[in-house]
Amino acid sequence: MILSSSNLRHSSSTKGPASIEVTFDIEANGIVTNSAKDKVTNNEKKITLRLSGGLTDREIEKMVREAELHAQSDKRGKH
Numbered sequence: 001m002i003l004s005s006s007n008l009r010h011s012s013s014t015k016g017p018a019s020i021e022v023t024f025d026i027e028a029n030g031i032v033t034n035s036a037k038d039k040v041t042n043n044e045k046k047i048t049l050r051l052s053g054g055l056t057d058r059e060i061e062k063m064v065r066e067a068e069l070h071a072q073s074d075k076r077g078k079h
Helices: 057-078
Strands: 020-026 032-038 044-049
């Protein structure tokens, strides 16, 4: 799944491959901020994604079931 696409221009005068730091910040309210920074040129791009709608009750129930399933397996793995 592609969330976003952006061009981050890398200077052709620098030697070697680009060194780009990519971060994702996902907030509890569903807002996702994605940034990419060229570590050589300090050129940076950011995009913020906000949901235009919410989850359905069925989607929420499915997520809760999956979380409970993973919680049980996490507890088994720790003992």
